[in-house]
Amino acid sequence: MRDILHLLRWSRWYHWRTFINSIRQRRAGWFLLLLILSGAALFALLDVVIVGSITAALNNQRLTSEMAISNPQALLDQLPALLLLANLLLLVFINAGLLIGELFFSSELERLFLAPITPRAVLFAQLLNPLTSNYTALFYLALLPLWAYGFVLGYGLGFMLLALLVVIVLPLPAIISSAFVLLLVIRVVPLRRLREAIGVLGSLMGIGCYVLSQVAITPTTAKLAQGWDVSSLAALTPAWLPTTWAGTGLRAFQQGGWAWLALLAFVGISLAAFGGGTLLFERVYFERWQAWQSSANTRRRKQRTAGSSTKNWHQWGSQTQALLRKDARLLRRDVRQFVQMLWPLAFLGIYVWRMLTDNDMRVASGPLLIGVILLVCVSFSSRLSLNSISREGQTFWILRTAPISTTRLVLSKFLLAWLVYPLLGGIMIALTLALGLSTLSFSVILWVILMITGAGCTALYIGLGAAFPVLTWDKPERQISRPAGCLGGVLLWLFLGGVVVLWGLMLAPNLPRLMGQPAPLHYGIQWQISAGLGAVLLTAIVSWISLMFGISRLQRLEDL
Amino acid sequence: MTPLIQAHTLTRVFDQQVAVDQVSFAVNPGEVFGFLGPNGAGKTTTIKMLIGLIRPTHGAAFIGGYDIQRDPIKAKALLGYVPDQPQLPEKLTAREYLQYIAGLYRIEPAVAAERGEELLRLFDLAERADDYIGGFSHGMRQKTAVSGALIHTPKALFLDEPTVGLDPRSARLMKDVLRQLAQRGAAVMLTTHILEIAERLCDRVAIINRGRLIAVGSLEELRHGGDASLEDIFLQLTGGSEYADITAMLE
Known part of the structure; x- marks a missing residue:
């Protein structure tokens, strides 16, 4: 455990120093930093304004009836759960990409294996490395929106703190789910191909959203003109999902009663899933992972034969x-x-x-x-x-x-x-x-x-x-x-x-x-x-x- | 005899720090020239100035009599270069890489084909010639890079640490190839930290320290009639002999 914490601490330090040095070495480094911070602040502000506006709009009966939106309360109730589910799915996908880099292609691995640290600690530390980027993403995509939601609905400090707790716990099941998904996929797909495929999938997600938005414009406009029952969106959060427990628990905390304990169940099950999953992952995969690392330098992967022949030479000259x-x-x-x-x-x-x-x-x-x-x-x-x-x-x-x-x-x-x-x-x-x-x-x-x-x-x-x-x-x-x-x-x-x-x-x-x-x-x-x-x-x-x-x-x- | 490689008071200053200071030497046809020096002495900077990758702050570099800055195309047509960590296109096969280089050097396709296959066989790459370079080990990449540097039969060949990462057989092959190339009239300039290679392979060596050339000549000339090894001469000239004293004290 001490090794893991040690590794995590120095890994954070290394990345932080790399970032600071890259700022200091640039001629306009501090200006760039200011630009990054301004961008981050602007994004945070936009985030709060957008989610706050949606919440306020759904909470405004006159507005929803003017916009022909029916059952807005159902969506309002399930908004935290929806938000958490979307974030969880996003994290599972992002972490698969991050973990493939951390566990297999990180330039740090060779150095870490040479250090007087147990290889198991290296595995755990690499597994936990994506947490930094996860929390950065969640700050914008989950915490700020939840706080904006709570603020607009007039919720108190307790809600804000519980939202923070949920956000702290959320990446843990995501990371371990990604690790197991990765474990299954690399049995059939070569690692380098998988890394490329994840990159392609990332782009496809963006392109898919664009294509969908283009294709769906006409039917959506027609649907909105007839009135829109938003409770169908709330149906995306079935009661058996732990993120639904967290979402409904957050809202229930403010409304009183014991339903908020579902949130604690979410925290408990997430921690248990992470702890148990990590141990299981280590048991199932540590030996193979270590073997892969030790043979990585001498690996001779048979590449696809390109099928070029001597006659191809004649196509050349200029x-x-x-x-x-x-x-x-x-x-x-x-x-x-x-x-x-x-x-x-x-x-x-x-x-x-x-x-x-x-x-x-x-x-x-x-x-x-x-x-x-x-x-x-x-x-x-x-x-x-x-x-x-x-x-x-x-x-x-x-x-x-x-x-x-x-x-x-x-x-x-x-x-x-x-x-x-x-x-x-x-x-x-x-x-x-x-x-x-x-x-x-x-x-x-x-x-x-x-x-x-x-x-x-x-x-x-x-x-x-x-x-x-x-x-x-x-x-x-x-x-x-x-x-x-x-x-x-x-x-x-x-x-x-x-x-x-x-x-x-x-x-x-x-x-x-x-x-x-x-x-x-x-x-x-x-x-x-x-x-x-x-x-x-x-x-x-x-x-x-x-x-x-x-x-x-x-x-x-x-x-x- | 016109030297094939010539450095004329080459100087390079990076942010007010002199990396290479007034370096002059010449490498004649048929010569293997070793360029030695401690880490950070200015070896790679000098080579990069000679082949035109960086511009000298002062002085000039000539390849086959052509100024690399004023007449770069003619000068580059005569030279071949193998960096210490050759970065090659990962998604090309070794054969395609040689085709690509042959195209850049305007080699007749039939000649390029014959020479390419010959080099692939020579460097034991023929069996994996249709595999992507991305799947190659460091040694195989090094051999692919050398094949690429040799495909146009350069008159002046530059190699930065050519034997690093090569197995003993490949290292021996590399040395034989370089020697053969020199026998055919090419000038070979290489940097190495393995002084034994320099001692056995090079006709002349130059030693650079803190950007200044401190010795040039054949091993006999550097010995001044004594029987010191190149290692002794190197350590003496570059101040490394102090480390030998420290090691002796620790023992």
């Missing part, structure tokens, strides 16, 4: 080809890289689905088509361009020592990211044509505009990505540096704003005719030509400046 082929292979094979493409894919899926089903979309005029297709392509291409150099990571030394100029390197990366526009954009334009949403002449013009504007967007992102690369990332999500991300966001919209206005001026008098409708706007052809040339010129200037900026900064990059 540097650009070599770079393109390598990037394409890595993007396809590295699930963590590929997962970054899922957002644009979801966006694309929604767009196509709407194009096929939404009547408003079908009758939408040209500008909307240009906008949507451009946005889909930009979001796809940005996943390849802003992090184009960063993707090389610590293997960037290969390119730096190879006889390839920085200009050629940046242009090769540009080509890969820009290919999205002719390929994906081409398919989407062909689809609009096939669906009768556009005429042939308009489709051709649209394609040309897309190619030119796409070149500008890609050059802007490639330039910023090359100017501010991150070569020491540990997760692909961290490949985009703050300057590249912030500047990219602002400059892209400024460029798009300017160029879209110019393209719009060029097309406006002709657009209805191209789309087979009468023209409402009339002005001289010279203005249209000027606007078109202006758009091309703006794109050329933005592309040139961006690429030159990226190339010159990348050339100066050193000390790898």
Whole structure:
């Protein structure tokens, strides 16, 4: 036990020092810290305001009847239980990802095994390591909302303290559940694959929420118009769930009676589950875990045979080809890289689905088509361009020592990211044509505009990505540096704003005719030509400046 | 004879701290040149300046007569580099990695194919040539990196601690390959902490300490007619002999 506490204490100290040192070493470190603290405070405030508002709204009879919400009291009663259940499920998922890192891939493990500490203590300490992030998450997602709920309903200090107790206990069953889930899954799935899969699942959760929100808009609006019985939400908390005991216990404490003792049952069962589960986990898995650790360095995992043969060599020769082929292979094979493409894919899926089903979309005029297709392509291409150099990571030394100029390197990366526009954009334009949403002449013009504007967007992102690369990332999500991300966001919209206005001026008098409708706007052809040339010129200037900026900064990059 | 590797008063200052100070030396074709020094002496910084990974604050580095800063493409076409901890693309197979490097160095596909297979066989990687590098041990990664550095038959080869993590057989193979490469007219420059390797393999050695070059020459030249080992010379020059006294006292 002493070893476990010792390890936990030093682990916290290590992470704290790492954080403080990283702040101190940065030129704008303290400003960054201030920014983080301000963000955290703002998030806390938003958290309290949102939950407080929902609670107040549900508690307001006039408001709920105006909004045609029936049975608001049922939801109000079950709100703490719902909140706790959602947090528990989230923690089980998050902890599975954290534990796989702590138990198997932590760089600390080797050092810990060399220290005069029993390996069992290392196992327990690693098992408990996710608690810090759990409590940070729960502070925002459970404690503050519960306090806001209690505050709005006028509950006293006892409720606040019991809420704190529940939040302290909640991660314990979550951690042990995650550990057992992990134990079962790694029997059939290789660890590295599992780590990648958890990353993908995390992204899928986000994408799923987005897709659901898009797909569910129409039916939800219709349902709300007819009135909404929110007691169906309360049904998500069946009485047999310990989180329901905690939730109802919290509320019962304020209302008097003995029902609040259910909360103590939750605390008891959570502690028992954690204690018993941890011991069981240690009994079942310690030997295998230790064996895995000792063989980790000499492990020879048979990887999937790529099936390449000598004849593949003939496809090679040019540097650009070599770079393109390598990037394409890595993007396809590295699930963590590929997962970054899922957002644009979801966006694309929604767009196509709407194009096929939404009547408003079908009758939408040209500008909307240009906008949507451009946005889909930009979001796809940005996943390849802003992090184009960063993707090389610590293997960037290969390119730096190879006889390839920085200009050629940046242009090769540009080509890969820009290919999205002719390929994906081409398919989407062909689809609009096939669906009768556009005429042939308009489709051709649209394609040309897309190619030119796409070149500008890609050059802007490639330039910023090359100017501010991150070569020491540990997760692909961290490949985009703050300057590249912030500047990219602002400059892209400024460029798009300017160029879209110019393209719009060029097309406006002709657009209805191209789309087979009468023209409402009339002005001289010279203005249209000027606007078109202006758009091309703006794109050329933005592309040139961006690429030159990226190339010159990348050339100066050193000390790898 | 034009040296293949030449450092001319190379100096590098990091935040007012001089990491490398006025270092000059030359490595001729057919020579294996050992670059020795205690930890933090400036070995890696010097190599990185020579191959163009970092810019010198002062001075210049030449590969095959080309200034690495002014004529980087021509200079880099002649050099090969193997870092001490080679970071390679994890999701490429060893064969694909060599294809990739061959593409970067513009090698004819047929030549690259033949040479790639030859290197894979030479370094015992042929059987696992279609496995991802991510599943390789440190030694196998090292051998893959060396294969990549050799695929374009470099004129100047730089290796940072080339034998670290290699089993005795692979270490021996590495030494033989480096020697063969030098016999074919290449210049090989390596850093190592294993003085025995330097003693056996290198034609000449340079010793750097606190950023300054304190000795350059063949072993005979450094001995000044005596019979001291390279270890003795190294410790004497770098101040490490004090540690020998302390060890003797502890005993």
